[in-house]
Amino acid sequence: MLYFTRWRAAAILLTALLVCLCAVPNFFDSKTVESWPKWAQRHLVLGLDLQGGSHILLAVDTNAVRKEQLEALRDEVRRVLRDARIGYTGLVVRGNGVDVRIRDGANAAQALPKLRELSQPLGGFLGTTGARNIDVSDQGNGLIRLTVTDPAILERVRQAVDQSIQIIERRVNELGTVEPLIQRQGADRVLVQVPGLQDPTRLKELLGKTAKLDFRLVDLSMSAQQAQQTRPPSESEVLMSSQAPKTPYLIEKRVVVSGGDLTDAQPGFDQRTSEPIVSFRFNTSGARKFAQVTQENVGKPFAIVLDNEVISAPVIREPILGGSGQISGGFTVQQANDLAILLRAGALPAPLTIIEERTVGPGLGQDSIEKGKLSSYVGAAMVIIFMFATYGLFGLFANIAVAINVAMIFGVLSLLNATLTLPGIAGIVLTVGIAVDSNVLIYERIREEVRAGRTAINAIDAGFSRALATILDSNITTFIAAAVLFYIGTGPVRGFAVTLGIGIITTVFTAFTLTRLIVAYWVRWWRPQHVPI
Numbered sequence: 001m002l003y004f005t006r007w008r009a010a011a012i013l014l015t016a017l018l019v020c021l022c023a024v025p026n027f028f029d030s031k032t033v034e035s036w037p038k039w040a041q042r043h044l045v046l047g048l049d050l051q052g053g054s055h056i057l058l059a060v061d062t063n064a065v066r067k068e069q070l071e072a073l074r075d076e077v078r079r080v081l082r083d084a085r086i087g088y089t090g091l092v093v094r095g096n097g098v099d100v101r102i103r104d105g106a107n108a109a110q111a112l113p114k115l116r117e118l119s120q121p122l123g124g125f126l127g128t129t130g131a132r133n134i135d136v137s138d139q140g141n142g143l144i145r146l147t148v149t150d151p152a153i154l155e156r157v158r159q160a161v162d163q164s165i166q167i168i169e170r171r172v173n174e175l176g177t178v179e180p181l182i183q184r185q186g187a188d189r190v191l192v193q194v195p196g197l198q199d200p201t202r203l204k205e206l207l208g209k210t211a212k213l214d215f216r217l218v219d220l221s222m223s224a225q226q227a228q229q230t231r232p233p234s235e236s237e238v239l240m241s242s243q244a245p246k247t248p249y250l251i252e253k254r255v256v257v258s259g260g261d262l263t264d265a266q267p268g269f270d271q272r273t274s275e276p277i278v279s280f281r282f283n284t285s286g287a288r289k290f291a292q293v294t295q296e297n298v299g300k301p302f303a304i305v306l307d308n309e310v311i312s313a314p315v316i317r318e319p320i321l322g323g324s325g326q327i328s329g330g331f332t333v334q335q336a337n338d339l340a341i342l343l344r345a346g347a348l349p350a351p352l353t354i355i356e357e358r359t360v361g362p363g364l365g366q367d368s369i370e371k372g373k374l375s376s377y378v379g380a381a382m383v384i385i386f387m388f389a390t391y392g393l394f395g396l397f398a399n400i401a402v403a404i405n406v407a408m409i410f411g412v413l414s415l416l417n418a419t420l421t422l423p424g425i426a427g428i429v430l431t432v433g434i435a436v437d438s439n440v441l442i443y444e445r446i447r448e449e450v451r452a453g454r455t456a457i458n459a460i461d462a463g464f465s466r467a468l469a470t471i472l473d474s475n476i477t478t479f480i481a482a483a484v485l486f487y488i489g490t491g492p493v494r495g496f497a498v499t500l501g502i503g504i505i506t507t508v509f510t511a512f513t514l515t516r517l518i519v520a521y522w523v524r525w526w527r528p529q530h531v532p533i
Helices: 006-021 031-034 062-083 105-116 150-174 203-208 224-229 284-296 333-345 362-391 395-413 422-451 454-487 492-526
Strands: 055-059 090-095 096-101 121-124 127-132 134-140 143-148 180-184 189-195 215-218 235-242 248-252 263-267 276-282 302-306 309-312 324-327 352-360
Touching: 006 395, 055 150, 055 203, 062 090, 062 096, 062 105, 062 143, 062 150, 096 105, 105 127, 105 134, 105 143, 127 150, 127 395, 150 180, 150 203, 150 333, 189 203, 203 333, 203 352, 215 248, 215 284, 224 235, 224 248, 248 302, 263 333, 276 284, 276 309, 302 333, 362 395, 362 422, 395 422, 395 492, 422 454, 422 492, 454 492
Parallel strands: 235 309
Antiparallel strands: 055 189, 055 352, 090 096, 096 143, 121 127, 134 143, 180 189, 215 302, 235 248, 263 276, 276 324, 302 309
């Protein structure tokens, strides 16, 4: 255990040195680091509690999710009955379901199996759960009810949260902020933390918009004012303009092209009027649909609708075949830029509501840093004094290994561009104790071997060999606990788990390679007759 070849010793020292060097960028300001090669710019990111920033908790509108699911089910029922050529009346959304009355009672028996094909089993982690997304029941007298089940609604909410997290991440990253934290919290909530952002106004505006963009035709069968006074056609609705004064438009419900067909959106200026605009480009499918609609409706107005508000309703002067266009609506430069960000990131599957908001000032973050430093220094000093007082020269070896261990932790965290929080600092301080504990086990084992009458070199060799299994067992169990904390926990708990897990790995490395290497060279150079423990 005390013999190291030159190559093995060099590999251990080189590994420790390279990992420690990864922490070097943290000691320089950001402007200096930006001039370095890209691979050398990785550094620790201070969390919200250390550098201040914005904390926003969002809730997915479950009512909107349910409403959208029921409207989609109504459209599916209409399609199925139309394809089967079965007449119906009174297709309405009622409660958590859709009611449809078959016109001819004799056709009800034919319609029921067709509609039951819409009921699909819900998938789970290990396959189907046994629950179905829709319950189809015959209410008698030709009335059939399709009810969306509670598990189906919960599953759709879960999917909406997952989709929202991805879209929010794209939107926040477009702001150029540093390492935002975006994660699920509970069943229907999303936590957004942006360190360093002291004014969250623009962030809230970007997160609060669903950004559901549709291209629809304007209904010319009656005026919007008439539709407001009487009732709009069943296939149309009245929407207001986004700009003041609010102007009503009668818009067809049928979506010609959706925002999901967009591949790019960029802010710019109109060459004729110099007003801010947003230029967009469709994918192949969207370009084909857009070209077909503009060819068939030359001379008619079509509406660009964002979140149920009409941005503009220009008249189609000629077919638009290139798959690209521009949106103008009296934007400011900032509004055009934000709209482009929203369109590039995609539409949220459901509206998000801000239910909690707070801003942590940089002064409070600095105070947390100072307290974290103080606690780390005090803890490290007490450990150093204890180890040196208890184990003498071998305590000095352990202190050197622990110092390198901490440097390696910061190196790995920097390499991962990890976010350091106050609980993360607590994890590093705890790791110092765990690292010392490994050395204590080794040294106490060496003492036992000395008492048993072994020579100094044999006692040291046996101490390292026989303590290995115990140290591995204790560190593996701690690592499992850290892994569970990481996968189950959120926010600060995850930060603690990351630093603890990395610390355990570096502790095992330093205890069984670095400390042993130091002791091995000491034995080779001094040839001790007794162990100074």
